[in-house]
Amino acid sequence: MDYPQIEFDNRGVFFPGYTASGRVTLHLSEPMKARMMKIVIEGKAHTHWSETERHSKTDHNGKTETHSETVHYSATVPYMNGECLLWTSTDGKNKMPVGNYTFPFTFAIPINCPPSFEGFHGCVRYTVKAEIDRPWRFNRKNCKPFSVIPSSDLNMIPLAINPMTNTISKNTGLIFKNGVVSMRVDVPKQGFVPGETIQINVFIDNNSSKQVTMARAKLVQNSTYFAKRGWSFYQVDPCAMTNHGATSVRHESKQPINIAPRSKSHVLLTLRIPAIVSSFNNCPIISVSYKLHVHADTTSTFKGSLCSEFPIIIGTVPIRQFIPQTTNFASSAPPAHPSQMPSAPSAPPDIPTPTAPSDDSIPPPYPDDLNRVFSPGSTVSGEVILHLNEPMAARLLTIEISGCANTYWTKVVTREKKTQEGKSHFYNETVHYNSNVIYLKDARVLWTCPENSNIMQAGRYILHFSFSIPSDCPPSFEGEFGYIRYSVKTVLDRPWRFNKQNCKAFTVIPLIDLNKIPLTAMPLVGNAAITAGNIILKKGIVLMRVEVPKNGFVPGESIQISIHIENNCRKRVVLARATLTQKATYFAELTKVKNRHTSQYMKPHKREERRMVTESQQPINIMPHSRGHLKMSLRIPSVSPTFTTCSIITVEYELRVYVESNAKHHRRMHLDLPILIGTVPITPNPRKIAPNCRFIQGPTPTYEESIFGPSKVTPKIRNVEV
Structure with missing residues (x-):
């Protein structure tokens, strides 16, 4: 050897x-x-x-x-x-x-x-x-x-213990419809480890003329790969990456069933998780996630299969002391599990009883309609109300739930075209950039007409619905070059007439607990310096030191800014100013142009939009060759939280502090500090709070403020092409 x-x-x-x-x-x-x-x-x-x-x-x-x-x-x-x-x-x-x-x-x-x-x-x-x-x-x-193998403790992931429910309906058949088949799927939790068994409860309501013959479930691994055009690069730039996806079925379970037409039944499927890699997204060029697909197959030749999908988290440490929730099939709608999004972050129980607050600590008004604000992983429930004074011709009443992120913009480019004589001809062309990511898409039948009637009788109809929001949904957002929108749309299918439709938007805001994000309670300190005056006539150096007690905030809080200025020039420092800027970054691909061959995987382009959401300024008078100290307060309005979970839209915040002298040249300097906006504030240590101090919890923003941002927003757009 x-x-x-x-x-x-x-x-x-x-x-x-x-x-x-x-x-x-x-x-x-x-x-x-x-x-x-x-x-x-x-x-x-x-x-x-x-x-x-x-x-x-x-x-x-x-x-x-x-x-x-x-x-x-x-x-x-x-x-x-x-x-x-x-x-x-x-x-x-x-x-x-x-x-x-x-x-x-x-x-x-x-x-x-x-x-x-x-x-x-x-x-x-x-x-x-x-x-x-x-x-x-x-x-x-x-x-x-x-x-x-990293240690992935499911007990540290809030959404892992959440039960999941989804209902889907389909009018089977192609031209000659066979009727509606409805399927409700209940999964007791979202997080599992290899070796565990997923218990899947499937409730099938067969209102069609065909039999339901098979129920099956499969665990699908989704792996996403990123790369650059060319050979290996060690400097990985996400903006210049191209993605490529692959899916593979890791395990599948089938069970033959026989559900006759116009009947109901319950099926229990079990799916054992094999030895597979855990879910991960901490690698910039490879990420792995899992989905559970549940199918019900009928004997219909066309459109005879129903499919419901659930995101699954695979970890290495199982959930402890898990008690599965029971469900009751007697109800017409799936059980509505309580939303994970509180109406406002609540103070710890050991915070002293508040007394008279200061004006600076009063939060903005609470939303007028909290029923339209939900969090990822929670269940959205509601009802569709229809009042008919007389019978109306109708076949179906369906509800469509959608949620997507979309980016778009145009750019005028100059191109060269060669004539037959070899001469160059230049012309302008408008190039379109667009990308779309679908997070939520589902449709269900709320009402169907009796067999061979196509008539909806007069009366008042109250139809309940319920659906789950996937745990990976980013927050609702509206920007200059893109948006993230969630909506519910009802469609009344009327034969030989225009359909009657109604659409209503709802807000998704993730629960971002700043107490669970490392370093958010750490203070921020920054230094800046500038030489006032022009190149020839120097006036001296101005030094600035900025201190912020923490870097994580929620809407309604005030940022306390401490500024130390050392004026070593011959001019006075006359103004201090602080701004909070929202930086939205959009990614999109070049839309395919007619009669031009383009690659299926195009190089993504990037564009940035900056909005100043709030500002504060204070006149000062720091004499030459002297020092000064001042404090400023910047109140955070109702804005969307920081998020980077969307692949085509990201939102970050930046605190910029200015000081300005009365010199004619190079008189202004600034310092930028990153700020994280969450939804649950940092809980202070009770021992450090005075007995008469008040702890004010901040509210969630209203629907209009979450979507369109605060009022009096000043947009400042900067284009970045990669």
């Missing part, structure tokens, strides 16, 4: 942030020429795929030629890269004596390492390679992989 052998402790499974250990063994029955022996530790994420593009080229004679080209996409992110010397020749003879060698090794695994993963278009791999350097001979190598 003259090749090095690698052995790992703990069966080769390790955790990020911990130490991996093992040993390299070597048995030599005779001396071997060698200079040294080393091990190389490597861990990286890598993606790669290729696409075929068609390109057209026109020569000076006007003849067009089309050819195909294979384009490669690739990206690499290193996580571990190091080597360690195990043995070296010390006598200069470059010989390794006979014997049995054991070289123990240890190394630390970085805390940000994603789990080991092997996919269709990429992988995350960790390896240890032992190599013997032999002079004038081939080196002897051995490489062995090891697994990295």
Whole structure:
């Protein structure tokens, strides 16, 4: 055994942030020429795929030629890269004596390492390679992989314990309709670990003329890969990345059933989760998520299958003390689980009883209609009311639930066109950019006419509905170049007449608890300096130090800003100003132009929009060669929270502090500090609160303020093309 052998402790499974250990063994029955022996530790994420593009080229004679080209996409992110010397020749003879060698090794695994993963278009791999350097001979190598599995505790994920319910209805058949089949699916929770069994309750109401013959469930793994055009890049820029998706069925369960027409039944499906990688999105070029698909199949030839989808979180530590909730099929609508979004963040119980508050601590008014504000992972329920004074011709009354993010803008570009004589002709063309991400899309039948009647009788109809909001939905948002909207639409299908429709929007606001986000309670400190005056006549230097007690806030709170100024110039400092700016970033792809061949995976373009949501300024008078200190307060209006969970729209906030002197040139300087806007405020330590201090909780913004932002918003748009 003259090749090095690698052995790992703990069966080769390790955790990020911990130490991996093992040993390299070597048995030599005779001396071997060698200079040294080393091990190389490597861990990286890598993606790669290729696409075929068609390109057209026109020569000076006007003849067009089309050819195909294979384009490669690739990206690499290193996580571990190091080597360690195990043995070296010390006598200069470059010989390794006979014997049995054991070289123990240890190394630390970085805390940000994603789990080991092997996919269709990429992988995350960790390896240890032992190599013997032999002079004038081939080196002897051995490489062995090891697994990295982060600890994903489902008890630390708020949405993992939430039950999930979804109802779907379909009018089966293509031209000749067979009738409506409704299916309600209940899943007791959202988070699972490998080895657990998903208990799926399926309630089927068959109002069609066909039998329901099969109920099946499958767990689908969705892996998303990002790469750049060309070969491996170690500098990963998300704005210049191209994405490629892949899905695979990890496990499936089927159960034959026989639900006769005009009858109801209940089916219990069980789906055991195999040994799979946990859900992760902490790698910039690979992410893995899971969905549960539940199907019901009928004997109808066309459109005879119903499908309901649920997001599933796969972790490594199971939920403790979980008590499944019981459901009652007797009700006409699925059970409405309580929303996770409180109407306002509540104060801890041990906060002292409040007394008279100051004017600066009074929150803005509460929303007029809290019933239209929901959080991801919660259940939305409501009712559709219809009053008919006389019978009306109608076939169906359906409700459509939709939620999507959309970005769009145009740009005028100048292009060159060659004539048959070889002359250049320039013209302007409007280029469109657009991207769309669907988060919520569902349709259900609330009412259907009796068989062969197509008449809706006079009377008052109250039809209940209920549906679940996926846990990955971003908040509602309206911007200059894009939006995130959620709405409910009712459609009354009338034969040989225009359908009657009504649409109503609702707001989604995620529960962002600042107490669970690290570093939000840490103070912010920044320094800035400027030399006042022009290039020739310098007036001196002005120094500024800005202190903010924390970097996480909620709407209704005030940012307390402490500014220290050291004026070492010959001019006075006369003004201090603070602004809170909302920075919205939009991503979109070039829309395909007619008669022009473009790649299916286009390079995303980026555009930014800046809105000043609030400001405060204060006149000051700091004399030359002196110091001054002032405090400012900036109240946060009702705005959308910070979010980066949407792939085409992100919203961030920035606090900018200005000071200005009365010099003619270079008289203003500023300092930018990042601010995080959440929905649940940071809970102060009760021991640090005075007995008569009041703790005021902030409300959620109104629907109009959440969608369109606060009043008197000043837009300032800056274009960034990547």
